[in-house]
Amino acid sequence: MSPNRPSLTTERLEALSDGVIAIAATLLVLEIGRVELRDDESLFHAIIDLWPSLTAYLVSFTVIALIWVAHHSMFERISSVDRPLLFLNLALLLAIGFIPWPTSVLADYIDEGGTDAAVATALYSLTMTLIGIVFVGMWAHLVRHPERTDGVTEAQLRRSLRLAAVSPVVYGVTIGLAFVSPYLCLAVYAGLAVYFARGPSARAMLADQADDTTSG
Amino acid sequence: MSPNRPSLTTERLEALSDGVIAIAATLLVLEIGRVELRDDESLFHAIIDLWPSLTAYLVSFTVIALIWVAHHSMFERISSVDRPLLFLNLALLLAIGFIPWPTSVLADYIDEGGTDAAVATALYSLTMTLIGIVFVGMWAHLVRHPERTDGVTEAQLRRSLRLAAVSPVVYGVTIGLAFVSPYLCLAVYAGLAVYFARGPSARAMLADQADDTTSG
């Protein structure tokens, strides 16, 4: 098999991953649920009161989109999949497919205040921490097995590993922070999203950056 | 990379978009819900009474299908994706994945009359306006960066931009129109659907039109 194009398994695993990612993101909308009015409540106020569900949709859809960017960026460098990569990737999909549930718990309880709001936020942070750890595991495996990648130096792989480690560390901190202020956690999630949107995994897959490099 | 074929990122982003679009369209059916009979109501009358849900399914499925046509037509001309295009496209998917929710709100409240019917219709119009604005943003970016397209003149890109602007303008007007007559908004949605089905973005992707041009 040519080292310059991904193997069939790599393509199929990426297609399966894209499928699960697209479905998990699109299922998020079901979490918002039907709007039911209480007594003389107006629909307008009922929709405003749903802000936690609407925010949770926004946050989780954005997170899943950034996971897609990170995953796609990683697989652009992988030329063949071995058993640890296969099962780490399946574990990643298991965790991504799970996101709609902590999202609905977060939406239902962040507005309740007290320990329940903290637990809901901590559950969300825990899910994201686990996803981050699996990503770190995949990059660590690639650092030890650079022959599974294609045209990537070990220094670049180590750099990707360090950058990937930011996610579980920050999300891990928000597990504790949830018990201080759930809303502060939401702000950290937003900050992390901006960091990754501006970051190197998005850059790696984009034509403008590649052009910059070529012409630089 | 050859300028004549889309880059890997372009293909993958289009595949992800197709996935989210197909799932959002197919999830619409869940909005109709189980049929539950009240007292001595017959199933026939219960189904007839569901006309707002059935109409909402019809309208939203058609809108999503036309979004697919417009998206596909745009990506046929894009040769490489840069960061603004990537994130505009992800924002587009976030809004498309959201469509089933305003659809269910519209179905539940358009028949109620009064302010609630107006708010439900305005929410639907607002969602579609936002989607239209993202499309305009993408075309505007392509006008400024024609090097991201392939075999398209700047005049053609400007024409696509002008045509894309019709959608958020008309949908934007229906946000206000919702407070006059929700049913009139439904008629405008239908008219807009016919306009886009007959319009140039559908034409651009079709063999018959290309043939006409070639033989013309």
Added chain:
Amino acid sequence: MSPNRPSLTTERLEALSDGVIAIAATLLVLEIGRVELRDDESLFHAIIDLWPSLTAYLVSFTVIALIWVAHHSMFERISSVDRPLLFLNLALLLAIGFIPWPTSVLADYIDEGGTDAAVATALYSLTMTLIGIVFVGMWAHLVRHPERTDGVTEAQLRRSLRLAAVSPVVYGVTIGLAFVSPYLCLAVYAGLAVYFARGPSARAMLADQADDTTSG
């Protein structure tokens, strides 16, 4: 564009169709719903009592699988898509994406007897009739535009049209038959499934039949 391979639009339209078909089939399982026991009812009896839902899942999944076979078989012969084909295909997807709803109505009411069981069955038959009519419309369009197909004689297209017409005619008859006996309709659905599973659209896409022809 080479007449020997499908155009980009054809491939993309087939991919979108496959997505909607796969999702509609897999959403069917949601119709069965959670099992809730009444009083001292055992889980075993509750599952047995769910036979209409289980049968409806079986019937609709089989029907959707056969629609996939028919659709795939048709598109193997289409070399380019024009506007009528595009919009007939989108109408087909709208109707396929709708299938989970008449399936759940059939499951909920076929066991009720009387007019409600008849109406539920007639609704299911009507949905399938409409799908069949769209298929007939697509074949009729191809008969009039054989230049959209690839290596297919007009005689073969006419034969496909005649065979496709069986489906809406038989399903159409079951709309009336539903008011005589819903269970008899189930038997007709099963017979029609066997007919199509053994029929030429399945044959057209299969290697063994092609081999038979070659060696015959």
Added chain:
Amino acid sequence: MSPNRPSLTTERLEALSDGVIAIAATLLVLEIGRVELRDDESLFHAIIDLWPSLTAYLVSFTVIALIWVAHHSMFERISSVDRPLLFLNLALLLAIGFIPWPTSVLADYIDEGGTDAAVATALYSLTMTLIGIVFVGMWAHLVRHPERTDGVTEAQLRRSLRLAAVSPVVYGVTIGLAFVSPYLCLAVYAGLAVYFARGPSARAMLADQADDTTSG
């Protein structure tokens, strides 16, 4: 058609299968449901009490992921699809798409104890047994029709058939075992998952094993 690459039908059938598999896996999360607190129950305890649903998600997602591995591994060896393979594969998809339902029944009743827990577990085992039997049927067909495969000896096909037979036999035993101890069945499911994750169908699709063979 070249014997060295899969036919269009093979590719399309595998794509449809991947779609149904990805959707079935991702729909599993809906089974967990919204968390509703009783009286003074804390969210933390409510989540802990959901362990059967969380375990069921984990088990079924893992099983579906391993089915994907087995299916993908089988189709890597299939060069053309005939009618029995097509319909066996569609029957497989029907059973895979069904998995979310026995999963939700298992989650709802395994904690109830008594006959209901046993019936729920037996239903789950039965579903998996049927899936295993369809896989055996597909391998048995390939043993009798090695011309449908590509570069695989009959001995290898027979070995795949024997290995595939492990699954329905073990799952079949757990149908009875469910009436002794549902929890013991969960342990057997886990053991079977480890067996298949370490087993030859995963190996067949992986680069490291191929490398081992080449260098061995």
